[in-house]
Amino acid sequence: MEVELSAEAKDKRLNRAVAITVVVLSVFTGLCGIKDGNIVQAMQAAQSSSVDLWNEYQATRTKQHLVETARAQVAALAAPGKAAEALAGFDRDSARYRAEAPALSAKARAQADLYDALNVQDDQFDASEAAISTAISIAAVAALVESGAVLAAAWAFGAFGVFMGLCGFLGLAFHPDVLSNLLG
Template identity: 70%
Template sequence: MEIEISAEAKDKALNRRVAVTVVILSVFMGLCGIKDGNIVQAMQQAQSASVDGWNEYQATRLKQHLAENSRAQIAVLAPDDVRSAPVLAQLDREIAKYRIEAPRLATEAKRRAAQYDAFNVHDDQFDASDAAISTAISIAAVSALAETAWLLGAAWAFGAFGLFLGACGFLGWGFHPQLLSGLLG
């Protein structure tokens, strides 16, 4: 008693739709991956610049504090006003410079941190797009194996959501998959 199992699909139209779906989603996912990689690099640069900016701000504030303390000590302890006057004048110039420089450095560091946050929204969009499209491709594969059209419809729903999120990332739209990011983040 031999049982012959046919490897041919009964519904070739379904398989063609699955194949087209997988190709479209795979190509779009590849393009999103390239863009997401570039965004991640920009995020790293923005974060590095922000950290450097805050370090420079802290160093400037520390130098200001040291100059102010030095000035106060010299003013109190110097036995000769004539000899201490040039030193005090130099410290006054440094203190004035640090008072101007510190707020500028803080503003720049905050700008870089905000830039990082803006990039992060788009990174999350591409990550969620990748997850949705991967799920769509997996469901499409199962729909071909099970020869079930409704599963292909579910794959298209996930794929459409993934395409939407990827488009948001490419076009700079502010939509953020907050719930998905919260669950996966």
């Protein structure tokens, strides 16, 4: 009977460890999920802004081309000295469009760069969620088979998931390229 009691005590220790593991990892995953959701919203805003700015850049370049073409036509068809005012207006418009285009391009590139930086964090949180979900599943199996070794495997996956989540929270540059390429 003593053997059964010690085995029961061992099961309780293992079950407590599994329960604590599941709670800690679940809470951490919840926090990561909130942050990841905010990052995804920021990514959507950056992508939308980038597209809008590139559209504005294209429109500016198109207007510049049209003004330059119109100027060339007026210059070719007008009598000398008769179109000076119109040509000056075309020159002003062309100069304005020429000056606006690089700034729009730079803003659009900055938004695209912001999107890329946020995407790294999003990948980190995705890897964290995947590793922690795997860890929780393995911990459940550890309780069923009553194996400390299986629980240790769950802790290894959980540790990687927590590491990836912390990388996302802290903005660290670590990126699971192999994992992202495999799953992306």
